[in-house]
Amino acid sequence: MTVLGQYKRERIDALAAQAGQPEGEGGVSLTRSAFRRLRRDPVAITGAVIVLVFLAVAAFAPLLAPRDPITQYLLSEIRPGSIPGPRQGFPLGVDNLGRDLLSRLIWGSRQSLLIGFVSTVLGVLVGMTLGILAGAFGGWVDAVVMRFVDILLSIPGLLMAITVSVLLGQSQTSLMIAIAVTQVPIFARLLRGSMLAQRGSDYAVAARALGVRRGRIVFGHVLPNSLSPVIVQATLSLATAIIEAAALSFLGLGDPDIARPEWGAMLANAQDFLSVRPALAIWPALCIIVVALGFTLLGERLREALDPKFRR
Amino acid sequence: MTIESLPPGSSPPGSSPPGSWPDGDAHRTDVPVLEVDDLTVTFTRRGEQATRAVDGISFSVTPGETIGLVGESGCGKSVTSLAVMGLLPRRGVRIGGSVRFDGQELVGADQRRLRALRGADMAMVFQDPLSSLNPVVPIGTQVTEVLLEHRGMSRREAADEATRLLDRVGIPDPTRRLKEYPHQLSGGMRQRALIAMALACSPRLLIADEPTTALDVTIQAQILELLRELVVDSGTALVMITHDLGVVAGLCDRVHVMYAGKIIETADRHELFARPRQPYTGGLLASVPRLDAGRGVPLTPIRGSARDAIPWAEGCAFAPRCDNAQDDCLTEVAGSTVPLEYDGPGRELRCRHPLEHPSVGAGATAAGAAR
Numbered sequence: 001m002t003v004l005g006q007y008k009r010e011r012i013d014a015l016a017a018q019a020g021q022p023e024g025e026g027g028v029s030l031t032r033s034a035f036r037r038l039r040r041d042p043v044a045i046t047g048a049v050i051v052l053v054f055l056a057v058a059a060f061a062p063l064l065a066p067r068d069p070i071t072q073y074l075l076s077e078i079r080p081g082s083i084p085g086p087r088q089g090f091p092l093g094v095d096n097l098g099r100d101l102l103s104r105l106i107w108g109s110r111q112s113l114l115i116g117f118v119s120t121v122l123g124v125l126v127g128m129t130l131g132i133l134a135g136a137f138g139g140w141v142d143a144v145v146m147r148f149v150d151i152l153l154s155i156p157g158l159l160m161a162i163t164v165s166v167l168l169g170q171s172q173t174s175l176m177i178a179i180a181v182t183q184v185p186i187f188a189r190l191l192r193g194s195m196l197a198q199r200g201s202d203y204a205v206a207a208r209a210l211g212v213r214r215g216r217i218v219f220g221h222v223l224p225n226s227l228s229p230v231i232v233q234a235t236l237s238l239a240t241a242i243i244e245a246a247a248l249s250f251l252g253l254g255d256p257d258i259a260r261p262e263w264g265a266m267l268a269n270a271q272d273f274l275s276v277r278p279a280l281a282i283w284p285a286l287c288i289i290v291v292a293l294g295f296t297l298l299g300e301r302l303r304e305a306l307d308p309k310f311r312r
Numbered sequence: 313m314t315i316e317s318l319p320p321g322s323s324p325p326g327s328s329p330p331g332s333w334p335d336g337d338a339h340r341t342d343v344p345v346l347e348v349d350d351l352t353v354t355f356t357r358r359g360e361q362a363t364r365a366v367d368g369i370s371f372s373v374t375p376g377e378t379i380g381l382v383g384e385s386g387c388g389k390s391v392t393s394l395a396v397m398g399l400l401p402r403r404g405v406r407i408g409g410s411v412r413f414d415g416q417e418l419v420g421a422d423q424r425r426l427r428a429l430r431g432a433d434m435a436m437v438f439q440d441p442l443s444s445l446n447p448v449v450p451i452g453t454q455v456t457e458v459l460l461e462h463r464g465m466s467r468r469e470a471a472d473e474a475t476r477l478l479d480r481v482g483i484p485d486p487t488r489r490l491k492e493y494p495h496q497l498s499g500g501m502r503q504r505a506l507i508a509m510a511l512a513c514s515p516r517l518l519i520a521d522e523p524t525t526a527l528d529v530t531i532q533a534q535i536l537e538l539l540r541e542l543v544v545d546s547g548t549a550l551v552m553i554t555h556d557l558g559v560v561a562g563l564c565d566r567v568h569v570m571y572a573g574k575i576i577e578t579a580d581r582h583e584l585f586a587r588p589r590q591p592y593t594g595g596l597l598a599s600v601p602r603l604d605a606g607r608g609v610p611l612t613p614i615r616g617s618a619r620d621a622i623p624w625a626e627g628c629a630f631a632p633r634c635d636n637a638q639d640d641c642l643t644e645v646a647g648s649t650v651p652l653e654y655d656g657p658g659r660e661l662r663c664r665h666p667l668e669h670p671s672v673g674a675g676a677t678a679a680g681a682a683r
Contacts, residue, residue: 029493030448202443209397209438210458210509211431220457224448 034305044301050294058109065103066091069261072098083277095266095280096273104261105283111255111262112291115176116242122180123241124234127187134188135195135226136218146192149185157182161244165253172255179244183237190233194226201225228306235299239292246288263288344372345517345549346396346434350409351419353388353395357404365391367573367624368409373549375516378540380552380564380581382596384618388573389553393519396551397436398426413517432462434517435510440526441502445494451478451505452490458512477508481538500531507538518542519551524559536562557600561585566658569593572621572629575652578660589655589666591636624649628664636665 038044057064066089067073073094085093092101134145152160161178168174198204199222207217248254249264263284270280353366366388373379381389394400396411398418411418413434418426430436438444446454455477456470465473471490478486481504494502503523510518520539524532540563543550552564560567560581567584569577569592577590588594595614614633621629627642628634628650634641641664643649655661 029450030495202438202440203446205399206436206438206444206506207446207454207457208399208427209430209436210461210512211427211429212457212461213427216457216461220449220453221446225446 031306034302037305038301041301041305043297044305047294047297047299047301050290051298054109054113054291054294057106058113061106061110065100065106067100067103069103069107070099070259073100074098083273083280085277085279092283093277093279095269099261101280101283104266105263105287108261108263108266108284109287109291111172111260112242112245112264112288115172115179115245116238119176119179119241119245120183120234120237122176123183123237124187124230126180127184128191128230130184130188131191131195132218132223134192135199135222136214138196138199142192145188149188152181152185153189157240158244158247161248162251162253165248170253170256172257172260175245175248175254178248178253179241182244183241186233186237187230190229191226194229195222198222198225229303232299232303232306235295235302239295239299242295243288243292246284342374344374345414346551347372347412348392348396348409349412351392351395351411352406352408353391353400354406354408355404356406362406365573366395369568369570369573369575370409371568371575371578373517373551375549376543376547377566378543378550378552378564380554380560380567381570382554382557382560382567383570384555386618387570389555389570390521392570393436393521393551393553396519397430397434398423399430399436428462431458431510431515432513433515434519435513435515437503437506437510437518437520437523439522441499441506442494442526444506445502447494450491450493451497455490455505455509455512458509462513473512474508477512478505481505481508481511482534483508499527500534503527503531503535504538507535507542511542514546515548517549517551519553521553522555523552524556525554532559539563557585557596569596572618572624574624574629574662575660576630576662577655578652578658580658583659587667587669589659589661589669590630590663591634591665591667592630594667595633628662636663636667638665640664 038048073090083094083096084090087093090100090102092105094100095104130145130149134142134149155163161182164181165174165178168177195218204217204221207221212220245254245262246264246267249262250268252268254262254265266284267281267288270277270284273280349370350368351366351370352364352368354362354364356362369388369392371379371381381392383389391400395407396418398421400407407419409419413429418429445451452471452474455474456467459465459470459473460467463470463473474490475486478489483489483501483504489497489501489505494505497505503526507523518539523539524535527535536559539550539552542548550563552559554560564581566578566580568575569584569590571592577584577588577593579589584593585597588597592614595612598612599614601611615635616633620632622632622642623629625643628637631637631641641650650662650664652660652662655666
């Protein structure tokens with residue numbers, strides 16, 4: 001047997017101890033490593049920047065907007081067939097009633113994002129509850145819940161939203177509920193499928209083999225592993241919700257309160273003046289498109305970052 | 313109270329073995345922990361023919377004993393273990409026969425009672441350590457979960473105990489490892505963590521379903537050594553499910569060879585390796601590559617695959633692949649299966665034309681020749 005020199009032995013011990021050192025403190029969860037990957041992804045960064053810019057604009061609207069969005073400025077050029085374009089003090093011009101377009105766009109971001117977020121959160125909560133019921137219990141509970149969800153899914157989203165908002169009456173709340181209703185079946189179906197796939201997984205069986213309660217297996221093991229498609233879909237749904245909110249407002253089913261400018265309503269208002277000043281339609285449309293694009297880019301990249309197939 | 317401080321054979325707090333084995337060095341008693349009697353598992357599906365995955369198998373394990381269930385993929389080993397643990401789905405599965413743990417019948421037992429037994433008195437280690445751990449939950453949470461569930465510990469006690477458990481199964485730096493996620497551990501460490509979880513409540517029966525298949529050879533040896541220590545130290549009854557005859561040779565006292573859902577040969581380890589009687593067992597042994605066989609000597613696999621089995625009701629399921637097969641290996645009378653019969657002390661055999669070994673006792677030879 002070879003006897004190592006004392007020095008060599010010490011060195012080997014030191015190197016072995018070093019090799020065993022952790023890279024950081026504690027464990028790195030899969031979610032955290034997914035975010036690390038997102039931070040290096042230029043497309044995801046672009047999406048995130050767009051979203052953050054619009055969030056900041058919405059948050060600081062009172063500070064950013066140069067003028068009050070509902071005050072009518074009686075500019076001499078406003079008469080039938082002529083709406084003034086950009087000029088001193090009105091960078092994007094005014095609308096047909098003499099209200100500052102830029103200020104209205106800035107304040108409008110509040111409504112669009114608010115409706116988007118609230119309705120998506122609402123849709124996620126209700127959809128997830130249904131999905132958990134179906135995915136955790138299976139059997140007849142699953143059958144009943146999923147047939148209900150199928151019925152919801154069989155009605156086109158916008159048609160459903162229109163019906164719901166007509167039934168509930170015109171208000172911001174009913175607009176949010178209407179959009180949330182169209183999101184519910186998507187999340188229910190997604191989570192249920194994802195949970196069913198996870199329920200038969202090895203770690204769920206292993207947890208059962210250790211005598212872990214069903215409730216704990218569902219909420220502690222199956223659900224956390226089933227969430228990533230829901231997170232991705234929620235991000236993508238924000239884009240859809242904002243577009244749907246604009247669509248409903250455009251159709252005149254939006255918030256009746258004129259004190260709260262909204263992009264969809266601005267678009268609807270602009271259609272009478274398209275030949276005179278197309279910019280009145282182009283700007284709000286651009287805002288809707290860019291915000292939706294931001295959420296979509298972020299969501300798509302999030303999907304890839306969370307997808308095990310893309311993991312190193 | 314730590315696991316180590318427990319006197320061997322005594323029961324940990326929280327679990328409820330009635331102390332059916334004596335204290336002291338001899339854990340071995342003749343009172344079996346687990347008795348499986350004529351177990352059948354049938355998968356039924358509407359509009360399809362039922363599949364019988366396990367077809368009337370019987371075996372028992374006593375404390376401190378290790379038995380092996382050996383066979384190719386698809387012979388019913390894993391289904392047997394899942395049936396014993398009560399982990400098969402209720403729908404589409406019919407279980408017959410009896411599984412008694414400590415004398416209590418488990419087939420058809422209340423789910424709640426089964427759940428209380430699982431993890432506390434009987435535990436299982438699975439084949440793939442990565443997929444058997446929840447990827448999004450730190451190791452520590454998964455280990456403490458068992459302790460909280462069965463041993464009524466506080467979170468703090470459970471965390472301390474989890475550290476001790478990881479230490480006991482040989483995971484270095486357990487405090488740090490508890491905070492880590494499964495993907496940060498090596499394959500061997502994951503399997504050690506799973507064994508730690510299975511050991512958390514000092515179960516009296518441990519079923520290991522191919523625990524070393526997904527690991528490389530050096531780690532395999534360590535894990536097997538760990539399991540052996542466990543059996544010796546605490547008198548656990550161990551059921552090893554494997555297709556690896558090396559594992560059997562290193563660990564098992566008694567071996568049951570399974571084919572197409574039935575046990576076809578039972579023998580002590582030494583007997584089985586020295587004198588395999590079933591041609592299938594002989595084939596399994598012959599298909600292991602040998603170092604002392606010259607280079608260029610071809611391996612001798614068993615012909616065909618497990619799919620070539622014929623129904624037992626038609627005769628011997630192995631007959632289509634068997635070199636010894638003769639006309640009477642197929643039955644004339646439907647339903648008269650080749651029986652599992654006494655084949656010398658401690659041996660049982662299901663075969664009409666077994667392999668002959670010159671040194672086999674006259675009784676066994678006569679039993680074989682009489683057919």
